[in-house]
Amino acid sequence: MWREKVQEYEDQIIEDLNGLLKIESVREDNKADEDHPVGPGPREALDYMYKLAQRDGFESHDVDHIAGRIEAGEGSDLFGILCHVDVVPAGEGWDSNPFDPVVTDKDIIARGTLDDKGPTIAAYYAVKILNEMNVNWKKRIHIIIGTDEESDWLCTDRYFKTEEMPALGFAPDAEFPAIHGEKGISTFDIKQTSKDDELDEPDYELISFKSGQRYNMVPDEAEAHVGVKENMTDVIQNFEQYLSEQNLDGESTVDSGVLVLNVQGKAVHGMDPSIGVNAGLYLLNFLSALNLDKTAANFIDFSEKYLFESHFGEKMGMKYHTDTMGDVTTNIGVISYDKENGGQYGVNLRYPQGFEFEEAMDRFKNEIKQLGFTFEIGKDQKPHYVEKDDPFVQKLVQVYREQTGDEAEPYTIGGGTYARNLDKGVAYGAMFKGSEDLMHQKNEYISKKQLFDATSIYLQSIYEICVEG
Ligand SMILES: [Zn+2]
Structure with missing residues (x-):
């Protein structure tokens, strides 16, 4: 009718x-x-x-x-x-x-x-x-x-x-x-606050790093500029090998003594980062094997410890699941670094009803303080x-x-x-x-x-x- x-x-x-x-x-x-x-x-x-x-x-x-x-x-x-x-x-x-x-x-x-x-x-x-x-x-x-x-x-x-x-x-x-x-939708920035003075000359220096533009997308592109003193060919070879092991596309070029590394990933919506490929985190993972300057090494260690291959907040101690609304998800949508100012991670975190957002943020903030990082909440829409x-x-x-x-x-x-x-x-x-x-x-x-x-x-x-x- x-x-x-x-x-x-x-x-x-x-x-x-x-x-x-x-x-x-x-x-x-x-x-x-x-x-x-x-x-x-x-x-x-x-x-x-x-x-x-x-x-x-x-x-x-x-x-x-x-x-x-x-x-x-x-x-x-x-x-x-x-x-x-x-x-x-x-x-x-x-x-x-x-x-x-x-x-x-x-x-x-x-x-x-x-x-x-x-x-x-x-x-x-x-x-x-x-x-x-x-x-x-x-x-x-x-x-x-x-x-x-x-x-x-x-x-x-x-x-x-x-x-x-x-x-x-x-x-x-x-x-x-x-x-x-x-889900609740929040964004926050994790910023590097401390810079280390270099006593020894490092073999490699991270000059700049850039990946992603939007918090709610998995970045499909990342670029690093690395100052290399010697063994340029070794680094390039290792990079090629890394790409093929991880099944990634990318390329390396040398521009007046600076090595430019580029990785391509797979962009998907930030609400489901596990089905994408985060180009930025992979490139940082490759760089973690180099003997980099301390500030850069500290920045990259952070990614290894808390972010890389962790789509459900597990490495940040924020894993949470409900049967009705599913999992916490964490997308690292924007990554930037330059040697003057240090680095920054832009995170889009989505969470089910029942997840104690403020508590989790406070705990994490305290934890990363000791590592020389601070933290700023951009927005938080409740579930x-x-x-x-x-x-x-x-x-x-x-x-x-x-x-x-x-x-x-x-x-x-x-x-x-x-x-x-x-x-x-x-x-x-x-x-x-x-x-x-x-x-x-x-x-x-x-x-x-x-x-x-x-x-x-x-x-x-x-x-x-x-x-x-
Ligand atoms: Zn509409």
């Missing part, structure tokens, strides 16, 4: 989605001002949603042009649906204009179809259809719309500073059946978790199962979704098991089936929670 109800609206859904997809709602800081806090595109997309709301008889409320909401329902309890209308830049290589949607028999192709304009329109239509059915609402609904999800979440930061936090909610910005837990057998999660999953016949279980992830902005919220669709995930990639599309099926699932869920509930 729900799916039939959606059928009456299919053409309208596509038309309204197309209008939203045509807006190039990419953040543009160079065009930002008070009226367009992250640029004109995102603001235009937000206003577009207000226009739909006005046409359909809903109130809307704007919050500094960076976020806002569409209001529906009645009652004291507030239910939230958290969406975003900004998109990542189109990038190269599209077969069509990414901001001029192509509608085929089966698909709609444009930037934002999956992330997150398609799901936003699906959720909006679920509310609109119920409203036009004149249901007897028992809860208020806020469809909260952000315009900076793809960058810094300035939208939700601003919004929840002054606006009401829903008691419950979902974010249609990931996958079905539901993501009910997300986000709603019990799997919470009636709310169960209801969402049961509706999904009923409509799809798929018995999949809700799950937890190491990454972060928009749902973590809600006190009690989960990510809920709109990707299905078989959906091709082209979020942030070229030729992003949503199938009509996916769009309408998601609308139908949202329709029933919102009905059961906000009308029956």
Whole structure:
């Protein structure tokens, strides 16, 4: 019955989605001002949603042009649906204009179809259809719309500073059946503080070292500049041998007496570093066998002792596991060293609910102090978790199962979704098991089936929670 109800609206859904997809709602800081806090595109997309709301008889409320909401329902309890209308830049290589949607028999192709304009329109239509059915609402609904999800979440930061936090909610910005837990995500820098004065002339001097640019990626490239007094050929030979033993790509060149070593690894997302190859840590591992100057040796010893081949915090004494959320993971995303300033490791650590983050950091800080290292926490987002057998999660999953016949279980992830902005919220669709995930990639599309099926699932869920509930 729900799916039939959606059928009456299919053409309208596509038309309204197309209008939203045509807006190039990419953040543009160079065009930002008070009226367009992250640029004109995102603001235009937000206003577009207000226009739909006005046409359909809903109130809307704007919050500094960076976020806002569409209001529906009645009652004291507030239910939230958290969406975003900004998109990542189109990038190269599209077969069509990414901001001029192509509608085929089966698909709609444009930037934002999956992330997150398609799901936003699906959720909006679920509310609109119920409203036009004149249901007897028992809860208020806020469809909260952000315009900076793809960058810094300035939208939700601003919004929840002054606006009401829903008691419950979902974010249609990931996958079905539901993501009910997300690890804590922290970044910190480990900095070398002490420099050793060299009494003897070392055989080799580490002049500089560089690997990685982002905390949340495993670095696939590393480069070291080494001053070599003698036996240059031996070092090069050992390096070649090391590469082949470890099955790595790399090369060595000599540039006016300085040996430049380069290693290639495998970049993967920092939430799962064990499936990548950290080029930086391997290159340091090779250098650890050389008789280097003391400051460099101290820096590299640190990697050997705490970081190399340790993806789950085990060498740092931070190994922790829960059956619901998995392991602590540690990614060493940025490594740098120069002989004037010493070195630095940039770490991205993700942890399950229950891991004592502050305690672990304090203990580690004390331990490494004696070795001449200090430590600075960049950011720490706490884990986000709603019990799997919470009636709310169960209801969402049961509706999904009923409509799809798929018995999949809700799950937890190491990454972060928009749902973590809600006190009690989960990510809920709109990707299905078989959906091709082209979020942030070229030729992003949503199938009509996916769009309408998601609308139908949202329709029933919102009905059961906000009308029956
Ligand atoms: Zn998104």
